[in-house]
Amino acid sequence: MTKLTLIASVAALGISATAAFAQSSAGLEEYIQACASCHGLAGHGDGPLAEYMTVEVPDLTQISIANDGEFPMYHVISIIDGRTGVRGHGSQMPVWGQRYQIEATPEAGEYGAELIVRGRILALAQHLEAIQE
Template identity: 35%
Template sequence: MNKMFLAMAAGGALALTIAACAPQATQSGAALDFAENCTACHGPAGRGNGPAAVGMTPAPSDLTVLSQDNGGVFPKSRVMGQLVGYTMGRSDTHMPVFEELRAGPVVMYDDGSGDPVATPARLVAMADYIQTLQQ
């Protein structure tokens, strides 16, 4: 029985050692864009509580309630507009414009009008990522 216990303990230790040596998963794509551009103000979970948000007026939006605040529908087009500076008359925000989201390949995006338009893929991916943060 002791030999079996020792073998299991050794196997467990070996598994932990291998796991510790394995490369850590790195963020890519929209998750990386969010981490690099949004977490300072919105926080890693998108709740508006990043370290740069302290004392900011108005406070950064809680990105996790965008759908809730829009009748249960994620306002994807509005989010994309905000990211690239089209704020539809809102000037009270500290939100920077992320021009780099306009770079690169495009995808056809239909905002619900039935007329797909060429839209930067990185911008659509960022909006899709923010949609995953919804409560």
């Protein structure tokens, strides 16, 4: 391996690690802002608002276990988004897709807002996948 190849490889690894960290930190940030109050910081359904819910707040670390060891990414994204009729926990869980779109539309316009919504939801779903037990 030449010195130039080694430098390029290290640089590529650094960029990949930075992108992965940014992605994971974005998902964690979304989780803390949108989910932790009910689901708890670790995702076990023990957040400070859980005791006030009329339905049991699920343990989000058990999603894969409940699905034969597979994380159902598309289904999780649909539940978080909530705009397509898949509602999590009856009607207690907010429709995050709609909330995110309302926040993003003034700045990004209708089409740009949808890209922002999908990015935020994907980051959140990837965080949930990462915390599976």
